[in-house]
Amino acid sequence: MSAQRRGEATRERILQAAQGCFARYGYDATGVAEICRQAGVTKGGFYHHFPSKQAVFLQLLENWLAGLDARLQATWDQAATVPEALLQMTGMIRQVFQAASGQLPIFLEFWTKAAHDPAVWQATLAPYRRYRAFFAAMVEAGIAEGSLRPVDAELAAQLIVSVAVGLVLQGLLDPHGADWGQVAQGSMRMLLENLKVER
Amino acid sequence: MSAQRRGEATRERILQAAQGCFARYGYDATGVAEICRQAGVTKGGFYHHFPSKQAVFLQLLENWLAGLDARLQATWDQAATVPEALLQMTGMIRQVFQAASGQLPIFLEFWTKAAHDPAVWQATLAPYRRYRAFFAAMVEAGIAEGSLRPVDAELAAQLIVSVAVGLVLQGLLDPHGADWGQVAQGSMRMLLENLKVER
DNA sequence: CAAAAAATACCGACCGGTCGGTCTGATATT
DNA sequence: AATATCAGACCGACCGGTCGGTATTTTTTG
Numbered sequence: 012m013s014a015q016r017r018g019e020a021t022r023e024r025i026l027q028a029a030q031g032c033f034a035r036y037g038y039d040a041t042g043v044a045e046i047c048r049q050a051g052v053t054k055g056g057f058y059h060h061f062p063s064k065q066a067v068f069l070q071l072l073e074n075w076l077a078g079l080d081a082r083l084q085a086t087w088d089q090a091a092t093v094p095e096a097l098l099q100m101t102g103m104i105r106q107v108f109q110a111a112s113g114q115l116p117i118f119l120e121f122w123t124k125a126a127h128d129p130a131v132w133q134a135t136l137a138p139y140r141r142y143r144a145f146f147a148a149m150v151e152a153g154i155a156e157g158s159l160r161p162v163d164a165e166l167a168a169q170l171i172v173s174v175a176v177g178l179v180l181q182g183l184l185d186p187h188g189a190d191w192g193q194v195a196q197g198s199m200r201m202l203l204e205n206l207k208v209e210r
Numbered sequence: 211m212s213a214q215r216r217g218e219a220t221r222e223r224i225l226q227a228a229q230g231c232f233a234r235y236g237y238d239a240t241g242v243a244e245i246c247r248q249a250g251v252t253k254g255g256f257y258h259h260f261p262s263k264q265a266v267f268l269q270l271l272e273n274w275l276a277g278l279d280a281r282l283q284a285t286w287d288q289a290a291t292v293p294e295a296l297l298q299m300t301g302m303i304r305q306v307f308q309a310a311s312g313q314l315p316i317f318l319e320f321w322t323k324a325a326h327d328p329a330v331w332q333a334t335l336a337p338y339r340r341y342r343a344f345f346a347a348m349v350e351a352g353i354a355e356g357s358l359r360p361v362d363a364e365l366a367a368q369l370i371v372s373v374a375v376g377l378v379l380q381g382l383l384d385p386h387g388a389d390w391g392q393v394a395q396g397s398m399r400m401l402l403e404n405l406k407v408e409r
Numbered sequence: 410c411a412a413a414a415a416a417t418a419c420c421g422a423c424c425g426g427t428c429g430g431t432c433t434g435a436t437a438t439t
Numbered sequence: 440a441a442t443a444t445c446a447g448a449c450c451g452a453c454c455g456g457t458c459g460g461t462a463t464t465t466t467t468t469g
Contacts, residue, residue: 018443037325043429044429054447055432055434056446059445063429063430119322123321126318126382127236135383136384163396166400169393170400174373176372176375177371178376180375184338188339197369198365198368201366202404205401216418217418241455251419252420253420262456411468412467413466414466415467418462422459423456423459425456426454426455427454428452428453429452431450435444436445437442
């Protein structure tokens, strides 16, 4: 294998290991040594690829947000109407829950770190505002296409984001307390009943 | 001052100092030494009143939840109808935001710790389930009194809790991103439009 | 009531251990 | 040979918690 490919692979292993550790133990409780152990690398290798532990964290955050971005955009692109797109996105939550239920706590780590660390804060806030704008644009499009009532788009977007955040948080705190995919579907339907035009 | 009173006072000072530190720097980043400095106590004094740093944290969590409990109950007791009570509680959020905006990050600390620490998890989950039951009971009472449509009470309660959690989180991450009290009011009104009986 | 004893509140130096990060090289690729 | 990729011993700072001791208040006792 070429040196470049090998380096890339090691880098990826470090990222994966770190993600697992952060999710399982939390950021602070995870030592660089433990990440190295799980990645099959030593400290030297680690610090060859990343300047600091925080840099790994930031990279993880960036990747995660990029993935979410892409999936949201794709979902909208292939949906016929806005309400349908919203329902689809809700189904996405269900996938997220069963696919990465172990990875969810890292979401909390992001927020907690963001509240105290300016670098993480910026990296978190910017995409988050994008989401609000994204949903606001969706609602406006829905109003324009006639599938939604002419409500305050900004407010509706904030409500949607609130519900999403709240659901994810409840889901990670109490994974077996409810079928969160079901709850998400039901919640979104309730919201849509209110947003959709009367038939 | 009696010895007992004095001890109680220092204990309180430690609690206050710890709350400030946890909110400002986060749990892990806060050293016991720093808490002691701000409380005007030394390590010896600290460990005289509390067996560990985590015990302080747990006590803080307990106090916070007890306060929330009391306020919610009181709000319901003095409201005439269920929709009115819900609106009142939304206003409560507004108070929380302006009164303890600096203390909000500690809320995140609670959740983050709860995701990894069984002791904190239990202390968090039990009251949280109570809240869900509380709101479910409220919705059912609303249906019984005829002010709410006969919706799925459990689902509605989960939706309400989701919105509340989401709002608090958004508020603490992006305090100046919106007037969160306003957003809370608007969101609750939107939800209620859907839940209330048609007039 | 006074003296002694016990309990309580607090002090601050100190310890064992951990953790993020560095440094000197060894090994493999180009 | 030059460079990228790693190995792993090592460092210094820091942190939660301990411990022996002091000061103050409360209780017991003569």
